Amino acid sequence: MTLVPFPEHKRRPPRALDWLVLPLAPRANNRIRFAAPVGSPMPVDRAVAWIGELTARRRRIHGIDIRGPGDALAEPHHLFQAVENLRGKWPDLAIRITTIGLGSAALAARLAEAGVDEVILQVDAVHGEIMEQLYAWIRPGRRTIPLAEVTGQLASEQKNGAEALVRAGLGVRIMTTVYPGINDNHLGEIAASMARAGAASISVLPFTATPAAMAAEKACPPSCDTRTLDRARAHAAAHLPLEAAPSTTGAECGAVPRPLRDEGLPRPTAARPHVAVASSNGMDIDLHLGEADRLLIYGPREDGLACLLEARPVPPVPPGVSRWQNLAGTCLHDCFAVLVANAGEAPKKALRELGIRVMICSDNIEGTVDVLFGGGKKKRNKETKE
Numbered sequence: 001m002t003l004v005p006f007p008e009h010k011r012r013p014p015r016a017l018d019w020l021v022l023p024l025a026p027r028a029n030n031r032i033r034f035a036a037p038v039g040s041p042m043p044v045d046r047a048v049a050w051i052g053e054l055t056a057r058r059r060r061i062h063g064i065d066i067r068g069p070g071d072a073l074a075e076p077h078h079l080f081q082a083v084e085n086l087r088g089k090w091p092d093l094a095i096r097i098t099t100i101g102l103g104s105a106a107l108a109a110r111l112a113e114a115g116v117d118e119v120i121l122q123v124d125a126v127h128g129e130i131m132e133q134l135y136a137w138i139r140p141g142r143r144t145i146p147l148a149e150v151t152g153q154l155a156s157e158q159k160n161g162a163e164a165l166v167r168a169g170l171g172v173r174i175m176t177t178v179y180p181g182i183n184d185n186h187l188g189e190i191a192a193s194m195a196r197a198g199a200a201s202i203s204v205l206p207f208t209a210t211p212a213a214m215a216a217e218k219a220c221p222p223s224c225d226t227r228t229l230d231r232a233r234a235h236a237a238a239h240l241p242l243e244a245a246p247s248t249t250g251a252e253c254g255a256v257p258r259p260l261r262d263e264g265l266p267r268p269t270a271a272r273p274h275v276a277v278a279s280s281n282g283m284d285i286d287l288h289l290g291e292a293d294r295l296l297i298y299g300p301r302e303d304g305l306a307c308l309l310e311a312r313p314v315p316p317v318p319p320g321v322s323r324w325q326n327l328a329g330t331c332l333h334d335c336f337a338v339l340v341a342n343a344g345e346a347p348k349k350a351l352r353e354l355g356i357r358v359m360i361c362s363d364n365i366e367g368t369v370d371v372l373f374g375g376g377k378k379k380r381n382k383e384t385k386e
Contacts, residue, residue: 019063019096020054022047023307024082025070029102030154031136032124034179034209034220035301041069044082048089055090063094063117068301072097076107080114087115096120098175102140102154104161108168118171121162125183126155126193133182133219159197166198174202174240178224178232187232191239202240204233208374210268210300223374265372266357272336274299274309275372277365282308285361285368289343295331298369306373324350332356339368 026041054061064086066072072079083095096118097111104111104119111119125131128151131138138150145153165172174194178184191202206224214220224232233242268274276295278287294313301307312331317323324347332338337357348358361368 019065020051020061021065021067022082023068024066024078025068025072025074026078027074028070029074029140030071030100030138032134033136033217034207044085047082048085051086051090061090061093063096064090065096065098067098067120068307071102072099073101073103073107076103076110080110083114083116091115094118096171098122100154101158101161102138103157105157105164108161108164108170111165112168112170116170118173119165120173120175121158121194121199122175122177123158123190123194124176124179125186126158126190127186128152128155130183130186131155134179159193162194162197162199172197172199173243174199175205176202176236177205177207178229179207180221180224180228182221184224184228184232185235188235188238191236195239199240201243202236203243204229204236206374208300210273210373266337266359268299268336268373272334272355274335275306275369276312276332276335276338277369278338278340279365282365284364285339286341289338289340289347289358292340295338296365297331297335298365300373306369322350323347325354327351328354328356337372339365 023042024044024047051061051064066079066082079097086093086095094117095115097116098120100122104121124134128148131151131154132147135147135151137144138147138154139145140150140153140157162172172194174191176183176187176190178187183190187204194202206229207221209220209223236242275298277285277298278289278292279296280286282296292314294311296311297309298306299309314327315330317326327347328351332351332354335356337359338351339359339361342360343358351358
């Protein structure tokens with residue numbers, strides 16, 4: 001993920017943030033077969049600078065969520081250094097991490113001492129044969145171990161890790177993705193096992209089969225539909241309290257969101273897997289298309305959730321070239337849509353003819369982008385329109 005410095009725009013009062021995601025984990029220790037490529041980690045010093053800028057603008061932040069692009073515990077030294085830097089500057093901020101749990105039992109006491117408050121465990125199966133269908137590889141150390149040998153280790157470390165983390169005084173919550181035909185009938189067992197280990201709650205997310213995933217993996221399952229998701233959530237709720245997926249920029253809530261069902265929305269394709277956003281602050285869609293001097297590019301990361309990949313400057317228009325053709329060929333060549341606060345009819349028509357939808361909306365980036373990638377919240381501040 002790229003950290004983007006944003007100029008001040010006095011458009012609206014500062015909005016409080018509950019959790020701010022920092023993608024600080026530099027190395028992955030696993031890969032789901034149907035996952036998209038991940039972005040780059042954010043340097044810790046740039047993360048510190050970003051939080052400083054937000055607090056200087058009086059943005060109230062409750063906590064820091066260290067999540068992605070790798071696994072938070074794959075490089076423990078890097079994690080503890082990051083937590084020390086963050087805790088030293090903002091001692092009152094809550095800190096949580098997201099991990100599949102390899103090494104969590106051995107590190108539980110150190111995590112508590114360092115000031116980590118909560119751990120989100122990504123648990124998509126508790127049986128080895130199901131894990132073998134989900135994971136392309138799992139790497140507890142520096143070398144890849146055959147799946148048939150390592151799945152039992154992962155299941156054991158997730159259970160023992162949850163127990164150790166709870167004993168150390170950390171909150172533990174479970175996050176599970178439903179893959180139809182693979183683990184959709186397994187949610188009850190996952191929740192029951194993690195409940196016995198002391199987890200406090202579970203979030204159940206739907207898998208979205210992107211064109212890239214289907215092209216890369218012949219056995220890619222279909223996207224999780226509402227009926228399958230509701231059934232999986234009901235099985236999980238019999239053992240653990242069900243709650244919404246951990247939010248990337250907003251407050252968490254107890255209600256479980258349902259996917260937005262709108263056949264008119266554009267969707268990613270193999271040729272155009274990304275979406276562009278016009279934003280003055282990196283959080284809100286608040287710029288007119290003609291005002292934006294850079295566009296934020298979002299796409300799916302390894303766990304299927306969309307994240308910021310880069311910021312692309314809007315280049316000068318060469319003589320004799322249409323402004324919108326130039327934008328489409330430079331900034332939007334791999335984007336299926338661009339999210340803006342407003343735009344004229346000319347760019348909307350020109351870009352649509354080139355395969356790019358201009359979407360007019362007023363909301364936070366995280367929720368709106370998530371909707372376009374098949375998840376997200378149903379209610380928005382203002383209806384998205386063309």
